[in-house]
Amino acid sequence: MSTFDYDLFVIGGGSGGVRAGRVAAETGAKVALAEEYRMGGTCVIRGCVPKKLMVFASGYGAAIPEAREYGWDFSEPSFNWPHFRAMLETELTRLEGIYAANFQKAGGRLYEARATVKDPHTVALSTGEEVTAKHILIATGGAPYVPTTPGAELAITSNEIFGLETLPERLLIVGGGYIACEFATIFRGLGSHVAQWYRGAQILRGFDDEVRGHLAEIIRGRGVDLHVGLEVERMEARDGRIWVKGTDGREDVFDQVLYATGRHPNTAGLGLEEAGVKLGRWGEVVVDDYGQTSVPSIYAVGDVTNRIQLTPVAIREGMAFVETVFKGNPTKPDHELVPSAVFTQPEYGAVGLTEEQARDQEPVDVYCAAFRPMQKSFIDRKERVLFKLIVSKASQKVLGCHIVADGAGEMIQLAAVAVKMGATKADFDRTVAVHPTMAEEIVLMKQPTRSH
Numbered sequence: 172m173s174t175f176d177y178d179l180f181v182i183g184g185g186s187g188g189v190r191a192g193r194v195a196a197e198t199g200a201k202v203a204l205a206e207e208y209r210m211g212g213t214c215v216i217r218g219c220v221p222k223k224l225m226v227f228a229s230g231y232g233a234a235i236p237e238a239r240e241y242g243w244d245f246s247e248p249s250f251n252w253p254h255f256r257a258m259l260e261t262e263l264t265r266l267e268g269i270y271a272a273n274f275q276k277a278g279g280r281l282y283e284a285r286a287t288v289k290d291p292h293t294v295a296l297s298t299g300e301e302v303t304a305k306h307i308l309i310a311t312g313g314a315p316y317v318p319t320t321p322g323a324e325l326a327i328t329s330n331e332i333f334g335l336e337t338l339p340e341r342l343l344i345v346g347g348g349y350i351a352c353e354f355a356t357i358f359r360g361l362g363s364h365v366a367q368w369y370r371g372a373q374i375l376r377g378f379d380d381e382v383r384g385h386l387a388e389i390i391r392g393r394g395v396d397l398h399v400g401l402e403v404e405r406m407e408a409r410d411g412r413i414w415v416k417g418t419d420g421r422e423d424v425f426d427q428v429l430y431a432t433g434r435h436p437n438t439a440g441l442g443l444e445e446a447g448v449k450l451g452r453w454g455e456v457v458v459d460d461y462g463q464t465s466v467p468s469i470y471a472v473g474d475v476t477n478r479i480q481l482t483p484v485a486i487r488e489g490m491a492f493v494e495t496v497f498k499g500n501p502t503k504p505d506h507e508l509v510p511s512a513v514f515t516q517p518e519y520g521a522v523g524l525t526e527e528q529a530r531d532q533e534p535v536d537v538y539c540a541a542f543r544p545m546q547k548s549f550i551d552r553k554e555r556v557l558f559k560l561i562v563s564k565a566s567q568k569v570l571g572c573h574i575v576a577d578g579a580g581e582m583i584q585l586a587a588v589a590v591k592m593g594a595t596k597a598d599f600d601r602t603v604a605v606h607p608t609m610a611e612e613i614v615l616m617k618q619p620t621r622s623h
Contacts, residue, residue, distance in 0.1 A: 177203045179497075180294050180304035182286045182441070185212020187473035187485030188310025189274050194493045196277040203304070204279055205286035205296060210270040211263070213312050213474070214482040220266065221259055221333045222353060226514045228255055229360030233393075233516070240550040250361050252338035259333060287442040291468045295442075306496055309448075309456055309464075309471040310489070311441065313434035313480060322406030325413050326428040329354070339363050339426035343415060345403055347374035349513040351431035352386065355395045356516040366396040366425070368417065373399055375513070379525035379573050385541065385557050386519060386575060392554060393516065403428075436475045443469075453477055460503045462492045470496070479509055510587035512580030517556065520583025522590050523571035526561055530623035534564040537623070538596075538616040544576065544609045558612040560596065564622070567595040576609050586613065 181192040184206030196202040209216045228250070235248050275281055285297040288307060295301050315328035327335075329350055342358050344351050347369030359365045367374075367390070374390075374397070375383045391397050402418045412424050436455040444450055449457045449465040455477030462470045470492055473485030487504045494502035510522035529535045538560040547554055556576035563570055572586045589598065604611035 174303075175292060175305045176302045177201045177280075177304040179203075179306045179308060180286070180302060181205070181308045181310055182288070182294065183212065183310035183312060183473075183475070184208075184210040184270065184274075184281075185310060185312050185473060185485065186214050186482045187312075187489040188212070188308060189270055189489075190486045191308055191310065191472060191489030191492050192279050193274050193277040194490060195497050196274075196279045198493070198497045200497055202277075202279045203282060203302065204274060205282040205284050205294070207283075207285035207297070209263075210267045210274075210281075215266050215270065216263055217330050217333060219482055221263060222357070223514060224259055224262065225333075225357045225361075226353070226516070229357045230516060232360045232362060237550060237552075250338070252335075252361070256333075256335075287440065288446045288448070288469070289442060290446055291466045305468065307469045308492065309438075309441070309443070309469065309475055310473050310485070311437040311475050313474040313477075314437040314439075315430065316433045316435045317430045318432060320403050320405060322408075322413075323403075323430065325406050325408055326430045328430050332429055335427065341412075341425045341427075342366070343368065343413075343423070343425040343428045344431055345369075345428065346431035346433070347371050347376065347399065348431060348433060349375065349515075350434075351429075352390065352513065352515050354429060354431060355390060355397070356393060359393055359395050360516060364396075365394070366423065367398070368401040368403065369397075369399050370402040371399060375519075378513075378519070378521065379559070379571070380527055381539070381559065382519060382521075382557065382573050382575055385555075386513075386515060389517065389554055389575070390515065434474070434480065436477050438475060451477065461495050461501060462488055462504075479506055481509065481511060484509060508587065508591050510583050512583060514580065517554075517575055517577045518579035520574045520579035520581075520586075521572070522583055522587040523569070524561055525571060525573075526559075526623075529561045529563075529570045532570075535570065535623050536562045536564055536596075536619035537621050538562065538618075539620040540612045540616055542612070545607055556609055558609075558616070560599070560613070560616065562596045562619075567597060569594055569596060569599065572613070574610075574613075578609075582610050582613075 178200040179195050179202045181188045181204040192202045192204045286294050289295045292303050341364045344367045355367045373383045404416045404418050407414045416422050438454045447466045456471035472488035474480045491502040491504040494500045513519040541555045541557045559573040561571035599614050602614045
């Protein structure tokens with residue numbers, strides 16, 4: 172009989188932690204989980220799910236004038252933020268309930284409390300209880316990072332953006348990553364005046380350079396007042412609004428300022444270092460290929476490890492943890508060729524290497540096509556989609572695929588299967604096109620645009 176209260180104690184009720192805990196419980200292990208806020212974590216409560224619903228909502232605004240040009244007749248539309256927000260909260264509450272119910276249905280014990288690590292086998296709860304576990308899994312995700320700019324306390328982050336009482340008429344978004352760019356096009360689509368300030372030379376650092384420039388052009392074309400090489404110098408509350416001064420001397424006033432300046436692993440105050448767990452430069456839990464920390468009984472999955480900050484990756488890591496620890500089948504999560512999507516409007520889907528990464532690795536051919544799709548060119552819209560393949564000269568394998576277009580997230584999921592299987596350019600070439608579609612371009616590009 173075990174000398175511990177639980178075989179596994181999970182700290183964090185997000186996608187990675189819940190999946191690991193539920194599947195471990197299904198093996199017969201005695202499992203408990205503590206979540207201090209809401210079940211579902213960043214993705215369900217303050218990330219992917221509410222964001223994507225906002226993307227849907229914001230897309231209808233641009234569709235109406237386009238529909239008029241196609242011949243539809245509408246009265247002047249308006250967006251009802253309180254109506255949408257109420258529906259959004261109802262949906263998030265529903266999903267939160269499903270997460271909790273599925274975990275408990277599998278036999279897990281749920282603690283609605285903050286948990287900290289006291290020692291390699293003991294967890295202290297904010298209720299005053301202490302419990303012991305053979306294994307502890309850290310799955311506390313990430314938290315928004317806000318710079319120490321004077322007046323930064325006046326700003327909100329992506330944690331609060333979904334709970335705004337009113338839709339801001341004037342919104343400043345600080346940052347140039349995917350979260351900043353997504354919310355810029357979302358709120359512009361909902362009718363807000365949106366300014367976006369980013370300190371770097373170009374948005375979406377770490378993504379393909381050609382795509383970064385293409386998307387910056389589109390975001391500006393959609394009406395976002397995007398400025399790079401610009402930071403907030405200070406902010407002040409003035410007459411119920413926020414006065415902002417930039418590092419170039421400009422001044423402006425906004426209803427809300429959203430800081431989307433990155434996320435750091437959520438490990439502050441968890442007691443990990445005191446328990447002997449090694450943390451990295453940004454507070455991330457340092458783990459080996461199997462998710463094990465420097466303390467053998469403590470593991471970690473998801474954003475808290477600062478490897479690949481994507482929900483499906485956290486879930487895969489949670490599953491690999493259960494295979495390794497509870498099923499006796501040592502399993503490393505596969506972090507190679509993970510596809511991703513940036514839900515700007517239009518979307519950006521990517522899998523594999525950027526052009527810059529690939530050319531630093533080996534000689535490559537780059538195939539690229541940018542064009543106005545049929546739906547837009549018919550009504551003389553200038554916005555172009557982009558399809559791009561990066562191909563190894565030696566093996567002819569497709570090393571990277573990048574798509575900027577409506578529905579790019581859906582397209583890249585399917586393209587990623589081919590890239591993951593090791594498809595060559597010849598495999599793409601011999602696939603018959605589906606016509607008329609935008610995506611047919613991915614199998615029709617015959618001559619390299621450039622080579623490195």
